[in-house]
Amino acid sequence: MKNVTLIPGDGIGPEVSQAVQKVIEAAGVEIEWEEANAGKGVMEEYGTPLPDEVLDSVRKNKVALKGPITTPVGSGFRSVNVAIRKKLDLYTNLRPVKTYEGAPTKFKDVDYVVFRENTEGLYAGIEHKVGEDAAESIKITTRQASERIVKAAFEYAQRENRKLVTAVHKANIMKLSDGLFLEVAREVAEEYPEIEFNDRIVDNMCMQLVQYPEEYDVLVMPNLYGDVISDLGAGLIGGLGLTPGANIGDEIAVFEAVHGSAPDIAGENKANPIALLLSGVLMLRHLKETDAADRIEAAVADVLAEGQTLTGDLGGNATTTEITEAIIDRL
Numbered sequence: 001m002k003n004v005t006l007i008p009g010d011g012i013g014p015e016v017s018q019a020v021q022k023v024i025e026a027a028g029v030e031i032e033w034e035e036a037n038a039g040k041g042v043m044e045e046y047g048t049p050l051p052d053e054v055l056d057s058v059r060k061n062k063v064a065l066k067g068p069i070t071t072p073v074g075s076g077f078r079s080v081n082v083a084i085r086k087k088l089d090l091y092t093n094l095r096p097v098k099t100y101e102g103a104p105t106k107f108k109d110v111d112y113v114v115f116r117e118n119t120e121g122l123y124a125g126i127e128h129k130v131g132e133d134a135a136e137s138i139k140i141t142t143r144q145a146s147e148r149i150v151k152a153a154f155e156y157a158q159r160e161n162r163k164l165v166t167a168v169h170k171a172n173i174m175k176l177s178d179g180l181f182l183e184v185a186r187e188v189a190e191e192y193p194e195i196e197f198n199d200r201i202v203d204n205m206c207m208q209l210v211q212y213p214e215e216y217d218v219l220v221m222p223n224l225y226g227d228v229i230s231d232l233g234a235g236l237i238g239g240l241g242l243t244p245g246a247n248i249g250d251e252i253a254v255f256e257a258v259h260g261s262a263p264d265i266a267g268e269n270k271a272n273p274i275a276l277l278l279s280g281v282l283m284l285r286h287l288k289e290t291d292a293a294d295r296i297e298a299a300v301a302d303v304l305a306e307g308q309t310l311t312g313d314l315g316g317n318a319t320t321t322e323i324t325e326a327i328i329d330r331l
């Protein structure tokens with residue numbers, strides 16, 4: 001029995017989390033879910049959108065599955081999602097970008113993984129007005145944070161038999177900050193001679209990913225570029241309903257979809273649970289439940305390829321419940 005914290009979240013969060021719990025149970029993995037919620041829904045009861053018991057539960061169990069969280073205005077948080085990553089020092093944001101047959105996209109054979117630095121860069125949150133008519137945001141780049149994210153990317157490449165790591169930057173313009181990131185990436189690359197290494201300037205990277213996405217394997221980059229490149233990836237593979245993610249530290253990992261709470265369809269049984277389900281697959285791999293992870297991923301691929309039971313975002317009219325049952329039938 002494995003203990004995992006479940007943070008259902010807001011909007012479509014509870015619907016898709018429940019779907020994922022059902023599929024994982026049907027795959028025969030025994031998980032003792034410890035539910036601890038954060039976000040808009042708990043603001044009234046706790047006076048904060050991020051109660052201590054949520055963080056305590058994740059620290060204790062070391063693994064969490066998390067739905068999207070809406071940050072209430074005036075709660076003292078810029079973003080509860082970012083606060084969770086920072087407080088638990090989840091410095092790696094991992095986002096696989098992979099095409100499945102039957103998904104609504106023109107692209108084929110895309111299979112790359114984004115490693116986004118999760119703790120600094122332009123997300124350091126240091127911003128101020130300079131008089132009335134100007135403002136400054138400070139971008140922080142440290143050797144330590146750059147080194148650990150690049151190492152995480154190479155370790156992953158080694159473990160998963162990936163051939164190429166590409167560092168993404170804008171060191172031609174930000175010579176000191178991105179220059180440091182690139183310098184560190186080159187140093188770390190020397191420790192992994194069996195893995196090929198190259199680098200791309202972020203604007204060129206965007207063009208390359210649209211023209212030749214199949215040529216890329218593992219991408220590693222500072223925070224903001226990771227944000228942009230992973231949404232580009234969501235577009236390549238057929239949308240936010242299919243894009244999983246994970247936030248990983250040295251000991252703790254929190255698995256969550258890239259999408260937000262989608263308030264426009266919340267509570268209507270219309271949300272696509274696949275993005276969170278594939279995040280659950282990443283979680284099962286992290287828990288060394290490789291067989292169940294493979295079976296769930298294959299069941300998702302089958303349902304997409306058949307094209308009979310798809311949610312609205314994929315061009316069908318199935319409900320969350322129906323697509324979840326179709327996946328379970330395929331297991």
Ligand code: ATP
Pocket residue numbers: 012068069070240241259260261262263264265270271272273275311313
């Ligand atoms: P938030 O403020 O929490 O980020 P948002 O309005 O930005 O929420 P997102 O979830 O980021 O919403 O996604 C934007 C749109 O994409 C949604 O309004 C929704 O229509 C669609 N969408 C996102 N996720 C899903 C999903 N899992 N299934 C179906 N549609 C989705």
Ligand code: MG
Pocket residue numbers: 259260261
């Ligand atoms: Mg959003």
